[in-house]
Amino acid sequence: MPTIALINCAKGLTDMVLTPAQQNIGLVVIKQALESAGIDVLMLPEEPVDFSSENLDEGIRAMYFPIFERSHDIAYVGMSVMSETMWLMNMHAQTLRHIVPEIPxxxxxxxxxxxxxLERKGLRDPVHWTLEEGIVDLVNVGHAASFVQLCKTCDRDLPGIYHWDDGLQGSGTSGIPELDRLPIGMGESDSIRVVLRDVCGNACDYCVTYSGGFAIDPSIAVRDLRAHLDTHPEHTRLVVSDSNPFANWSYYDDILTGLQGRNQHTTTYLEPTNYAHSPELHHTAIRKHRLDRMFIGRDTVYETDAAFMGRRYQGKSKTQAMLDTEAVALKELVKFLKAEDRPTQLQIHYILSPSLTPEHGIALVDEMMEMDALGNDTVDVSIGVFPLLPHPGTRLRREHIEHIIGPEDYLSFRGYDIRWRDSLPGSACIEVIGRARPVDMNFQERYTAARAELAGMRAAGTYRES
Incomplete structure (x- = not known):
């Protein structure tokens, strides 16, 4: 059987250092499916790689030496990619074309x-563009079942497998590989990452989650997690990467209850409207399962911005009343956690929509500053701020394609490089708030300055060009 090399281009890149510690769960699924078929898998990077300019050459040599050394055995190099990391895929591909041109x-x-x-408008989608430019030889659309089958048989005539041969060839979408065990990804030094139930009923327009998700049988999840934690006692944190676990909490409660006695801490996502509807359920879960790191997708404070980005709850657009209730509920959550007096981290995420007006931007900044100020030495409240990205295949992108600058320019889909057209009012507001985006220090000072700039824009009655 051949060897397949898998490269992480989706997770774990921080400050230009790509670490194997934060494995992409999709790659772990592929690795397990390939190994079940008797195929050897080389998962890269094996060690942290520094891609900063001063260390780039050394980082590349360290990254690709295992592929070069085993090039005679490797049938394919596969890369898992997000739209924000297309540039990283391109860098990998250019290097691999140079050192091992014979490997597809x-x-x-x-x-x-x-x-x-997009195609009907004379533009190229990411599949078309990536293959026509010769960046890679094959693209798998959908989940990875067809890629696994391709590695076993070399048959390209599979649903979701696309290639270039006098034009774009291929059709359909690949399904989910068969899973007979729980995919477990390595997180930070003390943690592991899992996706247990890849299903979310919110159906937000900006979301890239594929339809037709999966749910691991709870008995299998408990079996495999207990086995892993028994042999890796250093892994004291379980990161549940599911989209919306509290929408079906009994499923997760059964699994986490089966792990009791393992002394693990739990990280999970919290939907603020879910919390507003059932705070006691959340409080019980926090106490029972040591949920002490929570990611909260607050996203926005205004109904009009929620409508532009397609922010939904259980398939219905979030109303102003729901958003106002969320704001009150999040303050109550912090109050509850302070009363518990156990170290807890809350990461509250906001999305900057190009529909933002200066007035909406001021309200958003006011809430972010207020939530940041609620933290103390026990309850760490951190704020994440991100631009709304029109990811390929989303309803958001399809509905607003006329307002996107360079819709084919996937290599700039990272950070604040994406720009919406000035015909939308929020482009200038995104720039103002984005400039203030802090990493760790001077949060209040930076956003006080951003608020003043937004207030000036509101007073002037015009928007500064971005």
Whole structure:
């Protein structure tokens, strides 16, 4: 059987250092499926790689030496990619074309969707663009079942496998590989990451989650997690990466109850409207299962911005009343956690929509500053601020394609490089708030300055060009 090399282009890149410690769960799924078929897998990077300019050459040599050393055995190099990390895939591909030109390159992940609405406008979607430019040889659209089958048989005529041969060849979407055990990814030094139930009923327009998700049988999840934790006592934190666990909490409660006695801490996502509807359920879960790190997708404070980005709850657009209730509920959550007096981290995320007006931007900044100020030495409240990205294949992108600058320019889909057209009012507001985006220090000072600039824009009655 051949060897397949898998490269992480989706997770774990921080400050230009790509670490194997934060494994992409999709790659772990592929690795397990390939190994079940008797195929040897080389998962890269094996060690942290520094991609900063002063260490780039050394980092590349360290990254690719295992592939070069075993090039005679490797049938494919596969890369898992997000739209924000297309540039990283391109860098990998250029290097691999140079050092091992004989090995075909394949790519897949959330970055790749067929977008016929783009094609009808004479534009190229990411599948078309990546293959026509010769960056890779094959693209897997959807989940990874077809890529696994391709590695077993070399048959390209599979649903979701696309290639270039006098034009774009391929059709359909790949399904989910068969899972007979729980995929467990390595997180930070003390943690592991899992996706237990890849299902979310919110159906937000900006979300890249594929339809037709999966749910691991709870008995299998408990079996495999207990076995892992028994042999790796250093892993004291379980990071549950599911989209919306409190929408079906009994499923997670059964699994986490089966792990009691393992002394693990738990990280999970919290939907603020869910919390507003059932705070006691959340409080019980926090106490029972040591949920002491929570990611909260607050996203926005105004109904009009929620409508533009397609922010939904159980398939219905979030109303102003729901958003106002969330604001009150989050303050109550912090109050509850302070009363518990146990070290807890809350990461509250906001999305900057191009529909933002200066007035809405001021309200958003006011709430972020207020939530940041609620933290103390026990309850760490941190704020994440992100621009709204029109990811390939999303309803958001399809509905607003006319307002996107350079919709084919996937290599700039990272950070604040994406720009919406000035015909939308929020482009200038995004720039103002984005400039203030702090990493760790001077949060209040930076956002006080941003608020003053937004207030000036509101007073002037015009928007500064971005």
């Amino acid at each position: 390159l394949a790519a897949g992940g959330a970055a790749f969707r067929r977008e016929l609405s």
